[in-house]
Structures are given as structure tokens and as C-alpha cells.
Amino acid sequence: MLVDLLPVGPLQANCYLVADAQTRRALIIDPGDEPDRILARLRRLELVPELIVATHGHFDHVGAVRAIRDATGLPFLALREERETLEGSAVRAQIFGFYVEAPPPTDRWLQEGEDLTAGALTLRVLHAPGHSPGHLILLGEGAAFVGDVIFAGSIGRTDLPGGDGAQLLASIARHILPLPDETVLYPGHGPPTTVGRERATNPFVLQLVRSSS
Numbered sequence: 001m002l003v004d005l006l007p008v009g010p011l012q013a014n015c016y017l018v019a020d021a022q023t024r025r026a027l028i029i030d031p032g033d034e035p036d037r038i039l040a041r042l043r044r045l046e047l048v049p050e051l052i053v054a055t056h057g058h059f060d061h062v063g064a065v066r067a068i069r070d071a072t073g074l075p076f077l078a079l080r081e082e083r084e085t086l087e088g089s090a091v092r093a094q095i096f097g098f099y100v101e102a103p104p105p106t107d108r109w110l111q112e113g114e115d116l117t118a119g120a121l122t123l124r125v126l127h128a129p130g131h132s133p134g135h136l137i138l139l140g141e142g143a144a145f146v147g148d149v150i151f152a153g154s155i156g157r158t159d160l161p162g163g164d165g166a167q168l169l170a171s172i173a174r175h176i177l178p179l180p181d182e183t184v185l186y187p188g189h190g191p192p193t194t195v196g197r198e199r200a201t202n203p204f205v206l207q208l209v210r211s212s213s
Helices: 035-044 063-070 080-087 089-095 167-178 194-199 203-212
Strands: 002-009 013-019 025-030 048-055 078-079 109-112 115-117 121-126 136-140 144-145 184-187
Touching: 002 035, 002 184, 013 035, 013 121, 013 184, 025 035, 025 115, 025 121, 048 063, 048 115, 063 089, 078 080, 078 109, 080 089, 080 109, 136 167, 167 203, 194 203
Parallel strands: 025 048, 048 078, 144 184
Antiparallel strands: 002 013, 013 025, 115 121, 121 136, 136 144
């Protein structure tokens, strides 16, 4: 697996270009801003993108979807439970003082448990609500793209519309904690981390582990 991380936009949300290193077939995950930079990086790495996927619909994660879709014709995918968040992303951006293009309608809705493929790369779709109703995680071999579910040393905020703290902790318990310690977590903001590191040092995860023991 080839993983290229680009922090984009004023909130430095992580856009990921994830590819099968042999075929160079790739997925674009969370193109939140700077579409020209993302497209240039694809060309420089000689990647052939096949899909655009949003972990969730907050504006800092989908602000460049329309421009990239217009430039490439790639399908745009997300979970159905995220429809309202996607449709309201541009308006909510203005509340925070930002302008982004509204994302286009999805080309189809993802289903939990389905696999997305690009060459020999396979990522499984997991529904992980809490930060937003239709947030998803993409789980591959030894790696998970977790959006704003969990960060290095922290977890996603739950005070935005559709957020739910209990749901977020339940999503972490269901999808993150069972993974092997060496699994790399690629979050929506900040540096990558591992399940083992978060299990040992993340105060929110430590509290969750204690409460379940």
C-alpha cells in the first residue's frame, strides 16, 4: 500500500492518496481543499485515481470534491447516513467564516461491510458514527483511515450537528480497539499513530478501556 498524506486548507485536514504500489491504482480520501495541489500530486506520483471517498461530510473534508470530480469524472462515494451533513457542508462552512464549494451528490451510497478496491488494494467500509451520523472508517491490511473518529492523543469533537459522544466512544470500542496494536491509524487531522500507542497513551481510550474492564 502506498499512502500519501496532504494536509489541505485552513484547517489542515488530511487528504490521503492511497494506492496499490504496483498498479498505481488509487483512491482519493477526503479532498477537503486545494484541488489543484491534489491533482498535481496525483500526476507527480503517477497514480491513476478510481474513486473519491469522504469519511464524512464536514466542509474541511469535502471542499475540493466538486472540482476534482469535474476535472476527472471520478465517482464520489459516502455513506447514506451522511446525506444531511454533506448537503449542509457549504452553509456550515460560512458559519465558521469559510467558503467552500458544495460537494456534488454522491454517485452512489456506500454500504457498511463492502470493499473498495483499486488494483490489489482493498479497503473495507465501516460505519463509525459519533463525530457525524454517517462517518466511516476505511480498513485495510495493517492500516485504517479513521477521519475524525480518533487522533493521536485525542478523539473527534461531538458538539457539531449530528455529533454524539456516546456513539463516538462506541465506534472506537467497536472498530479501533479490536485491531492489532501495530495497525497504523491515519486520522483526518494531525500525524498518523497506531492502535497500540493510543491504547497506551490516549486519555479517552484509556478511560474507555477502564470502563469496559
